[in-house]
Amino acid sequence: MIKTIIFDFGNVFINLDIDGAHKYALEKFQIEYLSEEMLGFNSFYEQGLISTNEFLEFYTKNFKKLSKDNLITTWNFMLKDFPKYRLEFLKELQQSSKYKLILLSNTNALHINYIKEHVPFYEEFKNCFDAFYLSHEINLVKPNQDIFEFVLKENNLEANECFFVDDNKGNIDTAKTLKIKTWHITPKDEDVIDLFKTHKKLF
Template identity: 30%
Template sequence: MKLSEGLNVNISEVKNIIFDWGGVITDLNIDSVILAFKNLGFHHFDKAFAHDTDQSFFLGFETGKIKEPEFLKILRKYLDRDVTDRQILDAWNSILGDLPPERWTILNEVKKTYRTFLLSNTNSLHVSFYSQKLSAIYGRNGFDHLFEKIYYSHILGMRKPDRNIYEFVLQDSRLEPGETLFIDDNPENITTARELGMKAYHLAAPVTMTDIFC
């Protein structure tokens, strides 16, 4: 399986592909998570969740500076009612959509042609939840077998679109920027990748991952 034509990049030069997770491999249910927390009494979750503010404690969780117990404790301060940890976790994980079988197949096939990697701004709760979900659906615990290497922001202590996380991935896996295609749904993340010499494709609706491989 190879990249399709029409991506506005020279696909003949591509030897490596770096995938984003949410918004590329799986859909993100932003409205669902906002509603879920509103139902728990967090009425301004959308503003707190906005990643355009460095004050957001969500960013601390994504970079591993805030651990799970502290994160749940902070979340509880915003709720106007008593809820269980399970209710909070269910609300938090509701942002993650399913991984359709056709995308699962693509990831299994495309690694036969390219070196593939995963680079995601994420957190320990989402990784744990989705590993269990993939195990139940596909019999695989997580994404490990789909990629040569996985890079998670909460483990590295860095996040996109900061240049340092891209530079780390390129150096760690010895990737030539000009031979590497970066696929992400966030324009800011795409900009940084291009500044570092990578080829980049902004995946935006209605296009999905299935449309860019053949």
């Protein structure tokens, strides 16, 4: 029996353009691929292990033609629209009181600041959850097993009573190893509002 639903944020509630953002970044940086060092700094930032200033300084030192504003625009390029009908679905789910609702997202301070500025109902969205975990605030990231263990322990959850929704296969695979039930959502073809229709056998 499912008692808790754990949701990812990006490509579940807010739409992302990951491929487009990657292409845009390569064009802006005038490079062919992201170096291991760049990927490392991105990961440190997402885990909250370095500050926004440290993150931006790394890039301004390595790409002197780009200002901090240019870098912030490039970094936030992947963030697109947040359809309000998904908020309405979430609010109805919260009001039903049938499930504990948890958000578990790999994200960072710049992305959240952008979302707060551009999504007028962000606080309303956040308040729908019983627990709200952002990677840079808890210093843990998916798909590492420890972030899932942290959520289970913090909320006294049984893994087999949890259902996890994420668009990233690696994250889904880790959750499965812990016996958490999952939905590897495909953003182009599926929508979180169809959760109960798509998985009616579980609910």
